[in-house]
Amino acid sequence: xxxxxxxxxxxxxxxxxxxxxxxxxRGIPYAxxxxxxLRLRAPQPVEPWSGVRRAFHFGSPAPxxxxxxxxxxxxxxxxxxxxxxxxxxxxxxxxxxxxxxxxSSSLYSGxxxxxxxxIVYVSINYRLGxxxxxxxxxxxxPERPFDSNLGLRDQVAALEWVQRNIAEFGGDPDNVxxxxxxxxxxxxxxxxxxxxxxxxxxxxxxxSPPVASAYHPERAARWSxxxxxxxxxxxxxxxxxxxxxxxxxxxEAGTTLAHRGADEEPGTRAFAPVVDGFFLPTHPLDCFASxxxxxxxxxxxTNRHEGRVFPRFLNILPTDPTRIDKMFSHVDASVxxxxxxxxxxxxxxxxxxxxxxxxxxWEPSVLCAQGHTTIAPTYSYRYDFAPRLLRVLxxxxxxxxxxxxxxGLTGPWARLLTALGGRRGLRAVTDTVQSHWLHFAxxxxxxxxxxxxxxxxxxxxxxxxxxxxxNDPLGERRRAWLGYEHRR
Numbered sequence: 001x002x003x004x005x006x007x008x009x010x011x012x013x014x015x016x017x018x019x020x021x022x023x024x025x026r027g028i029p030y031a032x033x034x035x036x037x038l039r040l041r042a043p044q045p046v047e048p049w050s051g052v053r054r055a056f057h058f059g060s061p062a063p064x065x066x067x068x069x070x071x072x073x074x075x076x077x078x079x080x081x082x083x084x085x086x087x088x089x090x091x092x093x094x095x096x097x098x099x100x101x102x103x104s105s106s107l108y109s110g111x112x113x114x115x116x117x118x119i120v121y122v123s124i125n126y127r128l129g130x131x132x133x134x135x136x137x138x139x140x141x142p143e144r145p146f147d148s149n150l151g152l153r154d155q156v157a158a159l160e161w162v163q164r165n166i167a168e169f170g171g172d173p174d175n176v177x178x179x180x181x182x183x184x185x186x187x188x189x190x191x192x193x194x195x196x197x198x199x200x201x202x203x204x205x206x207x208s209p210p211v212a213s214a215y216h217p218e219r220a221a222r223w224s225x226x227x228x229x230x231x232x233x234x235x236x237x238x239x240x241x242x243x244x245x246x247x248x249x250x251x252e253a254g255t256t257l258a259h260r261g262a263d264e265e266p267g268t269r270a271f272a273p274v275v276d277g278f279f280l281p282t283h284p285l286d287c288f289a290s291x292x293x294x295x296x297x298x299x300x301x302t303n304r305h306e307g308r309v310f311p312r313f314l315n316i317l318p319t320d321p322t323r324i325d326k327m328f329s330h331v332d333a334s335v336x337x338x339x340x341x342x343x344x345x346x347x348x349x350x351x352x353x354x355x356x357x358x359x360x361x362w363e364p365s366v367l368c369a370q371g372h373t374t375i376a377p378t379y380s381y382r383y384d385f386a387p388r389l390l391r392v393l394x395x396x397x398x399x400x401x402x403x404x405x406x407x408g409l410t411g412p413w414a415r416l417l418t419a420l421g422g423r424r425g426l427r428a429v430t431d432t433v434q435s436h437w438l439h440f441a442x443x444x445x446x447x448x449x450x451x452x453x454x455x456x457x458x459x460x461x462x463x464x465x466x467x468x469x470x471n472d473p474l475g476e477r478r479r480a481w482l483g484y485e486h487r488r
Contacts, residue, residue, distance in 0.1 A: 008165045011049040015077075016056055022114060025169070026076045027059035030161035031154065033071035034127060040136055040146045040242060043073060043157040061102035062128040065255065068247040070131065075124040075158055076103055077169050078110050088441045089171040091122040091162060091201070093155060095182030095400070097316060098271035099129045099258060112408030117438035120171035122162060126154035126187075130227055130254035131247065133271035135220040139238040146242065148220075148276040152194065155187055159200035177203040177441040181403055185209030189368055190273050192294050193287035194280055203444055205299040205437060207402060208306060211364035212486035213272040214284055219488070223257065223270040230256045262316045266323035267359065268487050269316070275488070283488060285364065288371035297444045299436070300369050301381030301460075305396035307357020308350060319356035321347040327359070335483045342480035350394060357399065363481045370455045379446055380453040381461040382473060385429040387422025402463070405433040425465035432467050 004015045004023060015025035031043035038044055059074030061067050079087070094101040094108060103123035110121035126132065132151035140146045147153070163173045178201040180188045185206040191197040192204055225235065231253040233241045254271070261270050275283050287293045310317045318327040324347075328336035339359075345351035365380075372378045383402040390396055403409075404417065408430050418426055436446040451459040451469060458472035472478065 005052055006168045008168065010046040012052045013055040014052045018078075018111065022078060022080060022111060024076065024078050025055040027057050027074045028053075028055050028077065029059070029073060030075050030124070031073040031157045034073060034131075034150075035070045037144075037243075039070065040131065040150065042147045042150070042153050058102070058104035059125055061104065062125055063131055063247040063251050064096075064100045064128055065251060068251060070247050072125045072127065073154055073157070075122055075161065077166075078114050078121040079170050080114055080118055085170045086167070086172040087170055088117070088119045089122060089162065089166050089173070089176045090117075090119050090437075090441050091124065091159065091176060091178045093124060093126070093178065093180035093184035093187045095180065095184040096128070097258070097269065097314065098133045098151060098183045098186075099254065101128070101183075107403060107407055107409070110407065112410075113406075113434065113438065116408075116434055117441065119438065119441060120166060120169055122158075122166070122171075124155065124158040126158065127151045129271055130250045130257070133273070134224045134227055134254070135217065135274045135276070136224050136238070136242055137276075138221050138224065139235075139242060141239050144239050144243055146239075148274050149279045152187070152190060152273050153196075153279065155191060156194065156196050156200065159191075159197060163200060174202065175442075176201040177205060179205035179207070179437070180209075181207040181400060181406075182210070186211065186213050186272070189288075189300075190214060190280065190284050192296065192298070192372075193282065193284045193292075196279065198294050201296065203297045203440060205440065206301075206365070206368075207406070208302045208361045208399060209300065209365055209368070210269070210360050211288070211368045212285055212488075213269050214275055214280065214488070215268070215272055216275050216283075216488050217277070219268075220274040223261070226260075227253055227257050227270075230260075258316065263323065265326070265487065266318035267327040285367060285486070288368045291371055291374040293372060293375070295376040297377040297379075297440070298369070298372050299379045299381065299440055299446065300365050300372075301383060302362045302365050303383045303397045303399060303402055304386075305350075305354055305357065306361045306399045307353040307355070308395045309398040309400070310356070311349070311353055317356040317360055319353040321352060324352060324355060330487065331485055332483065338480045339484065342477040358477070359481070359484070361399070363478075363484065364486065366478055369453050370458075373453050373455060377445065378453045379440075379450055379461070380459065381450075381463055383429075384462055384464040385425060387418045387426060388420040389417060389422070392420060402433065405430040405463075406437060408434060422465075428465045429463055429467075432463055436461075
């Protein structure tokens with residue numbers, strides 16, 4: 001067997017060289033295709049194969065707009081040179097509101113991280129939308145059961161695959177960092193409170209996590225009934241339809257459900273983990289509040305203007321006065337008044353977008369950090385860097401822009417982003433972010449100069465072209481949210 005062929009527990013896979021210094025294995029199945037009788041069921045083991053499976057191409061994304069192949073439970077491995085040694089492992093979970101996205105995105109290639117950090121990089125696909133994040137268990141029959149938390153179970157299965165196999169690719173299964181952005185960061189914080197994920201990773205990085213996005217069974221069951229109503233399916237026929245419907249029908253009805261929910265129940269997202277009482281026994285916010293999550297070191301943070309990109313490109317957050325009024329309808333009026341007063345210029349467009357972004361990402365991240373720091377080292381950041389183009393557009397350091405630094409954006413996209421200036425700043429923040437992320441993955445702490453977070457001082461690294469540490473940044477705004485209860 002040559003250096004590009006690696007044995008996994010299901011069979012051998014053949015990779016290929018990238019630019020002579022990296023080896024990539026793509027589209028490796030970590031679970032059986034969730035099709036036919038396995039649709040809407042917990043992931044099952046892969047059927048072993050003989051010979052060498054060519055792992056040259058990315059697997060299909062989970063069904064979403066533009067693609068409906070349910071055979072999507074694959075992952076990719078990128079390693080320096082040959083599959084030798086025992087390197088730190090970084091497992092990336094992509095975002096996309098649990099309804100879109102794929103590990104095959106060029107932004108997520110991981111090449112810059114692998115070259116700079118001498119790590120093994122893993123990226124995964126998992127089930128999305130109504131096929132991965134709606135709870136249809138109420139429609140189970142003895143002949144056709146359905147399981148809950150399918151996307152979350154997929155992520156656990158992928159991490160189990162890493163534990164069983166990554167040593168063959170030169171990775172250290174005892175030094176795994178799981179990291180993700182947006183919905184992928186929600187996956188990270190949820191995995192930190194999922195019993196089945198205990199011991200599957202040693203550290204965690206959550207970039208802009210909507211930590212509060214997990215819901216109790218009653219709300220989740222209602223959403224699944226609304227989904228079937230949108231699809232025109234009588235509840236009596238639910239089990240048969242769920243088993244036999246075209247995946248495109250799941251995508252279409254799920255898209256309508258998500259758009260409807262953004263207006264009718266702003267601040268919630270139908271595609272999210274379910275606190276089902278067994279696979280996810282407790283709401284993540286409650287776990288973090290009680291210090292009962294997995295005690296792994298954590299980096300967690302958000303971007304300065306998270307919400308500003310959403311009204312223009314993905315209008316799913318409470319970023320306008322109508323939605324914001326509905327979002328506050330279940331809390332005391334004084335909480336609403338205090339929170340809104342913390343956003344000068346409200347109900348102006350930018351202030352409203354900042355409020356919606358903060359309640360979705362920043363405020364629950366603070367709750368997560370202050371709870372988790374009682375059981376494990378926790379490090380807080382805020383990403384402030386925005387090249388002039390993003391400032392001119394009124395976006396600033398908005399949602400997902402830190403990803404350019406994490407993955408080392410180069411080429412045409414980097415030139416476009418810095419067309420009006422900021423190229424030197426982008427290089428500086430890339431160096432800062434990658435230095436900290438990689439040091440954390442190797443040693444369990446960021447690089448020197450970033451202190452641990454504490455509830456007393458709330459030390460936070462402000463990442464910009466010149467980074468600095470601040471204690472309790474926007475403290476008055478943080479206190480303004482005290483007493484706000486997220487819908488569950």
